[in-house]
Amino acid sequence: MNGIVAYMKRDFLKWGRGRVAVVSSLVMPAAWLVFVGLALPVQFTGNYLDFIVPGILVMTMLTAGLSGGALLMFDKILGFLNKFLALPAPRSSILIGKILFITGRGLVQATIILAIALLIGASLLDPVQYGITYLVLFLFGVLISGFATTIALYLEDHDSYAAFNTMISMPLFFTSSALMPYSVMPGWLAMIARLNPLSYAIDAVREVTAGGFPAGAILLLLVLDAAFLAICLRVFRKVTI
Amino acid sequence: MNAIETEGLTRYYGDLCAVDNLNLSVDNEIFALLGPNGSGKTTTVLMLTTLLAPTKGRASVCGHDVQREGEKVRRALSYVPQDMAVDIKLTGRENVRFFADLYGVPHAADRVDEALAVMELTDRADDLIRTYSGGMRRRLELAQALVHEPSVLFLDEPTIGLDVAARKRIWEHIRALRRKGMTVFVTTHYMDEADQFCDRVGIISQGRIAALGTPAELKARLMKDVITARVEGPFTPPEVDGVAFVGRSGDEVSFTAGNGREALPLLADALKNNGCVVRSMALREPTLDDVFLQAVGRQEEPQGFAFDKFRIMLRRRK
Numbered sequence: 001m002n003g004i005v006a007y008m009k010r011d012f013l014k015w016g017r018g019r020v021a022v023v024s025s026l027v028m029p030a031a032w033l034v035f036v037g038l039a040l041p042v043q044f045t046g047n048y049l050d051f052i053v054p055g056i057l058v059m060t061m062l063t064a065g066l067s068g069g070a071l072l073m074f075d076k077i078l079g080f081l082n083k084f085l086a087l088p089a090p091r092s093s094i095l096i097g098k099i100l101f102i103t104g105r106g107l108v109q110a111t112i113i114l115a116i117a118l119l120i121g122a123s124l125l126d127p128v129q130y131g132i133t134y135l136v137l138f139l140f141g142v143l144i145s146g147f148a149t150t151i152a153l154y155l156e157d158h159d160s161y162a163a164f165n166t167m168i169s170m171p172l173f174f175t176s177s178a179l180m181p182y183s184v185m186p187g188w189l190a191m192i193a194r195l196n197p198l199s200y201a202i203d204a205v206r207e208v209t210a211g212g213f214p215a216g217a218i219l220l221l222l223v224l225d226a227a228f229l230a231i232c233l234r235v236f237r238k239v240t241i
Numbered sequence: 242m243n244a245i246e247t248e249g250l251t252r253y254y255g256d257l258c259a260v261d262n263l264n265l266s267v268d269n270e271i272f273a274l275l276g277p278n279g280s281g282k283t284t285t286v287l288m289l290t291t292l293l294a295p296t297k298g299r300a301s302v303c304g305h306d307v308q309r310e311g312e313k314v315r316r317a318l319s320y321v322p323q324d325m326a327v328d329i330k331l332t333g334r335e336n337v338r339f340f341a342d343l344y345g346v347p348h349a350a351d352r353v354d355e356a357l358a359v360m361e362l363t364d365r366a367d368d369l370i371r372t373y374s375g376g377m378r379r380r381l382e383l384a385q386a387l388v389h390e391p392s393v394l395f396l397d398e399p400t401i402g403l404d405v406a407a408r409k410r411i412w413e414h415i416r417a418l419r420r421k422g423m424t425v426f427v428t429t430h431y432m433d434e435a436d437q438f439c440d441r442v443g444i445i446s447q448g449r450i451a452a453l454g455t456p457a458e459l460k461a462r463l464m465k466d467v468i469t470a471r472v473e474g475p476f477t478p479p480e481v482d483g484v485a486f487v488g489r490s491g492d493e494v495s496f497t498a499g500n501g502r503e504a505l506p507l508l509a510d511a512l513k514n515n516g517c518v519v520r521s522m523a524l525r526e527p528t529l530d531d532v533f534l535q536a537v538g539r540q541e542e543p544q545g546f547a548f549d550k551f552r553i554m555l556r557r558r559k
Contacts, residue, residue: 002342002343002345003343005342006339006342006343007343009339009342010328010331010339013330013331013335014328014330014331017330017331017369018330078324078326079322079323079324079325079326080326080328082292082320082322082326083320083321083322083326083385084343085291085292086290086291086292086315086318086319086320086395087315087340087343087344088312088315088316088343088344088345089343089344089345240292
């Protein structure tokens with residue numbers, strides 16, 4: 001446990017000192033909120049901003065998770081990992097600490113995006129709803145960062161990982177339910193969107209804002225998290241010994 | 242119980258044998274593993290620090306088996322790898338504190354201050370590492386390694402890429418640790434440093450120990466002192482105890498002697514008595530380089546460069 005906290009603390013300190021990275025990671029989701037959320041003329045809802053906020057929050061977690069995937073790979077390439085592996089702290093805490101940091105960083109960014117959304121006119125929810133929203137975002141963040149870290153460790157090369165990141169981030173976003181409800185999608189898109197894990201998280205947050213409790217989605221995310229953490233731990237063990 | 246003990250330690254990468262049946266005991270000393278690039282130094286250290294599983298054989302650190310008692314081994318040692326890895330966006334103090342937390346050191350703040358002080362980094366402790374020189378970064382890594390007071394310290398090429406002054410400083414620190422009772426295991430390919438600062442050296446070549454002993458022993462065992470003299474006039478080889486005539490080329494004659502310093506004046510007298518004029522004499526002590534070359538041979542790759550094996554090796558090492 002000490003190990004996990006120490007690894008997270010290191011990453012948060014480093015992140016906080018890179019001011020450009022902190023701001024730049026917020027630009028894209030904020031731009032979506034303002035330029036799409038406020039400007040897109042849609043017919044299916046009276047308040048498009050409220051409709052798109054869950055999608056943008058999940059997108060923020062997605063970008064944070066995918067860009068964080070390279071962190072552990074860099075620790076490996078730069079020789080940090082060898083030092084960490086020779087320490088008595090459990091080796092799995094290196095991986096868990098990293099996934100929790102990436103997820104935590106995503107949640108910080110999502111909070112700022114949420115604040116911007118409220119400033120430009122999104123509806124305020126009650127504290128319990130925010131609590132459940134954060135739970136969903138957290139579970140989704142663990143899923144994405146576990147997935148991204150596994151891929152990066154497996155590819156073992158920064159350029160390949162960057163290419164992979166560019167390749168999947170936009171398609172994942174556009175084939176989710178972030179921008180429109182299933183009812184107005186063409187049939188083929190609706191089919192893909194229902195399978196897209198982003199949609200699970202987005203739909204879950206929408207259910208929360210509508211006053212419900214997305215038990216099914218949370219359970220599904222929990223199962224996926226467990227599965228991906230198990231895979232990630234396996235790959236991690238394989239590349240470290 | 243020796244701090245480090247290996248028995249038939251062997252590691253293969255595919256069918257390339259990186260470490261071949263290594264038997265070593267190291268205790269309470271500065272031990273240097275010397276060898277050319279790719280001779281198995283780093284592989285040995287990786288196995289001893291539990292970062293790589295041996296293919297065959299066993300090894301223990303402070304009485305704990307590296308394969309079965311990994312955590313206990315890691316508690317007893319510190320490892321500073323070759324590539325300098327310190328977080329440049331953190332301060333010196335934060336970097337050391339990070340390791341103190343990972344080791345679960347009690348009274349961490351005090352221990353961090355102490356470790357920084359030992360490495361003479363107190364003045365710069367709160368500056369970002371970005372502003373540190375290479376030598377300071379290396380000392381910071383040592384401070385990280387010392388924060389939990391390990392019994393055994395593994396240093397992989399501790400002075401690589403540093404200037405002369407910084408190297409000397411690093412070695413002085415290593416000597417000081419040794420005086421406090423720490424066992425230090427270093428790998429290096431700087432012969433002069435091993436000669437000057439290490440208690441015992443093992444020369445490793447193609448995964449096998451080619452020579453083992455104190456630097457003085459190795460030099461004495463493998464080579465005698467070399468004396469050369471420039472002479473004029475009629476020359477007949479003189480008879481001096483412990484000196485052997487090697488040969489003459491032009492006006493230069495050369496000898497080897499068990500103890501060159503003592504043989505030098507005797508030889509000069511003997512030459513004069515034989516009727517030749519001595520213009521100059523030179524004594525060269527064998528260096529560890531000579532020992533190394535004799536033990537390892539010139540490093541010419543016999544059957545070209547095996548790219549496949551090299552690639553396998555690199556991939557495993559990353």
